[in-house]
Amino acid sequence: MPNNKTDCVAVGSSLNDKALLGGILIFTALLYLPTLNYHFVYDDQGQIVDNALVRAWRFVPEYFQSHVWQYLYPNALGNYYRPLNVLWFRINDALFGLKPMGWHASAVLLHLLATALAFLIVRRVTDRPLVAAVTALLFGIHPTRHEVVAWVSGTTESLLAVLFLGGFLAYLASRERRTIVWMSVSCFFYAASLLAKETAAVLPALVFAHSFLYGLRRVQSTPLTTWQRFYHAAARASVYIPIAILYLVIRVHVLHGFSHAQVQVSVSTLLLTLPSVLFFYLKQWLLPIRMTLYYDLPFRTHWDLLHVALPLVGLGAVAVGLWFFRRRLGTREMTFALAAMVLPLLPVLYVSVLPIGELVHDRYTYLPGLGAALLVGLALQPLYKGRLVFGLPQRLVLVMLPIIVALSYSTANASSYWVNEFNLFEHAHRLAPENILARNNYAIQIAHNGDQGTGIAMMQKLVDERPGFFLANYNLGRLLYEANLLGAAEHYLQVARNLEPDMPDTYSQLGLVYLRAGRWDDAARNFRYATALRPRDATLHFALGVSLAATGNCAQGRSELSAALLLDPELTRAKEQMDKCVASAAGPSQAPGQSAAAGLPVGASAADQDRLPSPRVGRPALAPVKGP
Secondary structure, three states, rough: OOOHHHHHHHHHHHOOOHHHHHHHHHHHHHHHHHHHHOOOHHHHHHHHHOOOOHHOOOHHHHOOOOOOOOOOOOOOOOOOOOHHHHHHHHHHHHHHHHHHHHHHHHHHHHHHHHHHHHHHHHHHHHHHHHHHHHHHHHHOHHHHHHHHHHHHHHHHHHHHHHHHHHHHHHHHHOOOOOOOHHHHHHHHHHHHHHHHHHHHHHHHHHHHHHHHHHOOOOOOOOOOOHHHHHHHHHHHHOOOHHHHHHHHHHHHHOOOOOOOOOOOOOOHHHHHHHHHHHHHHHHHOOOOOOOOOOOOOOOOOOOOOHHHHHHHHHHHHHHHHHHOOOHOOHHHHHHHHHHHHHHHHHHHHHHHHHOOOOOOOOHHHHOHHHHHHHHHHHHHHHHOOEEOOOOOEHHHHHHHHHHHHHHHHHHHHHHHHHHHHHHOOOOHHHHHOOOOHHHHHHHHHHHHOOOOHHHHHHHHHHHHHHOOOHHHHHHHHHEEEEEEEEHHHHHHHHHHHHOOOHHHHHHHHHHHHHHHHOOOOOOOHHHHHHHHHHHOOOOHHHHHHHHHHHHOOOHHHHHHHHHHHHHHHOOHHHHHHHHHHHHHHHOOOOOOOOOOOOOOOOOOHHHEEEOHHHHHOOOOOOOOOOOO
């Protein structure tokens, strides 16, 4: 077999590491340049735009004491303890405010940093610059990155990757010199990555795999036996155990448990579903077309040829192929690549903790993409020699050029739908018409785009099919309210309230219904419930203050309006209402709900009432959902 390492080092003298990496980063940045003009979409609304906790530094300690969605759903059980993710949002808010361009620029920069780390890691592991270059290029431009780079909230994955890969790179450095110092750095990054996303828990396993495969040090005089390599690998990986235990204790304390099932699935259903999930991720990497936010991939409850047997055959064929070509790829490097691909994917295979309708996502392949890209880089090794063109092997250029063009086109196409919510959900519904979240969110967009009748009809059909689906009932109530069909809106909102009694959005929407109907006491009572469930929401305090003032209780109304201003000093409407409430109190007495001489805009008109907040809920509830 040819000495690929020698061939690659010789080629590396034509284009050094900096030139290779620089070209890759520039090309990747240009590919994602259009995303700078994109809007905030989907979870960005709840996690960033409407989240008062990312508006001020004084809330930072709370990030470490609650789950990601604590602000919106304080009483719901969450699975996401990611304080550094929220801190990342706070830093961006401090730098850019609510200007999306800055947030998208930081998302691109974070992706470029992860791509650079992928290059550095593979360069150290293989000592082959072209293997590292191909790996980093595929990692950077592959279409499965569209969610992570084009969507601000998707930076959860790239932030995790930067910290995770930084920790692994520090481990690699510890094998050459200053072991204690570099392992301390690695442990620091491991702790930080755990606080960014729970997937980081697999870093010690990856360190063990690498240490076992490559021995104690990068260069060692005598080979180690299998048991010696196992012992030294276990010792190196055990350094991370105290951090993992401490994280586990904190996580269980904050989340009131390690995790909480979103759907109840049997072991047999889980086993029957996993083949289609794994085959989905394999297909997304090898044939990345028709990418979208949601996919039609339900749970499988019984054995069948198309969705269970064929995926197993496909996965088995890939496994046999890798085994057959293991020597050509390099057995050690191939095994490490598989570990780097499979280990970070394991947490998302625990599908019972994923919300219904979100069994798979392209963003889950972000960190595992390093191992998948490395496998491709190893497979192309026969092309890393021969005549040079622009400092690169001619055969490699001829093979990679069409691949790069195809991947770039698919990436640009997949990313383009994240420009705004209508494009995002219209595309998702077109590609996954049976996905209940795609149907729910697209119906909302149709209604808000001017076709209320069609949007309401779509949502009604979803409710008829899934009467126990909270989001569909809630959003049908919202759309009926916006169409001024108050009786029907109240009915479906009450159904939603019965399904999820701790969801504050339902009470706030009912409050709006009652305001428009002139039922001031009912409105105030529901806004009070909503505020009790979500006490840090300035808009809910504002709505409660206005509704209290409408009942003639101006003193309590001013108190709630003051609380709204304390939470959000930029909520100028609250100050306006406080002034009007004072003027109203100074004027002649009036009947509850009647506008004061100063012009209190409650009960005056539907247009005035629409100035009050109407929460936007297009995501699944955090509380457990029954049935697959």
